Amino acid sequence: MPEGHLLHRYAVEQAGALAGRRVRATSPQGRFDADPYDGCRMRTVEAYGKHLFYVFDDARAVHVHLGMRGLFLRYDDPATPPRGGTRLRLATADAAFDLIAPSRCEALDEPELAALRASLGPDPLRDDADEAEAVRRMAAARVPVGAAILDQAVWAGVGNAWRAELLFVTGLHPAARGLGPGGASRLWEAAVRYMALGRDAGQVVSDPSAPDERWVYKRETCRRCGAPVRSWQLAGRTAYACPVDQPEPATG
DNA sequence: ATGCCATGTTAAC
DNA sequence: TTAACCTGGCATC
Numbered sequence: 320m321p322e323g324h325l326l327h328r329y330a331v332e333q334a335g336a337l338a339g340r341r342v343r344a345t346s347p348q349g350r351f352d353a354d355p356y357d358g359c360r361m362r363t364v365e366a367y368g369k370h371l372f373y374v375f376d377d378a379r380a381v382h383v384h385l386g387m388r389g390l391f392l393r394y395d396d397p398a399t400p401p402r403g404g405t406r407l408r409l410a411t412a413d414a415a416f417d418l419i420a421p422s423r424c425e426a427l428d429e430p431e432l433a434a435l436r437a438s439l440g441p442d443p444l445r446d447d448a449d450e451a452e453a454v455r456r457m458a459a460a461r462v463p464v465g466a467a468i469l470d471q472a473v474w475a476g477v478g479n480a481w482r483a484e485l486l487f488v489t490g491l492h493p494a495a496r497g498l499g500p501g502g503a504s505r506l507w508e509a510a511v512r513y514m515a516l517g518r519d520a521g522q523v524v525s526d527p528s529a530p531d532e533r534w535v536y537k538r539e540t541c542r543r544c545g546a547p548v549r550s551w552q553l554a555g556r557t558a559y560a561c562p563v564d565q566p567e568p569a570t571g
Numbered sequence: 572a573t574g575c576c577a578t579g580t581t582a583a584c
Numbered sequence: 585t586t587a588a589c590c591t592g593g594c595a596t597c
Contacts, residue, residue, distance in 0.1 A: 419591075
């Protein structure tokens, strides 16, 4: 169940193994037409938020979104038979990557690709992210920060676990509104810093000295102060916050 | 063995 | 606002 840091991790790993090479492409499950890609040379693999783009020399780009259940399996021996539900296998003589249960796996032409990119806000894990634009979009949001940070058109790549942990490390309550440029900047800086750690570690990291721990996400008590963590539905997902370390905004 | 939920998003009500 | 998608992990039977 991947947020942006894992997509970027997949992109780096798969680019290292596949980019610049001719690949074998098959769909053991049959739900994707891999024929146009079989034997094609892959140019790049790129993550943007929670999306993955494969660019080929002589075929349309492939867009993958893992949804909540999608995953990749890697086999160092490409002769390993894929499991039956494998939507797409991309392989060289050295490795095979099997895509399982994605919510999207589709060929996109250039205009479609451009439209998808245009629908996404700045991605804290991309080198080309426009920080000023990211701050503008967050500061301009009229919904609570806990809703805005999940909106992929505001920032691309943050999911529910990062929402909980990034808001904790910046001391923001998910229901807070009107962060202003200062608050939005601090939140962006935290996203850039921690999500990069998460990408490198392959998991959410919100405390570099305890990379396996979370402050509030799915916890009963706050790891910093021990107060009972509050949880409730916000923007369709379970939000978590410490009542002490993330003071609730004044209402009314 | 079975049921439920989840690091997500879309489309249908 | 809610169901659907249809996997994996974990709690429960």
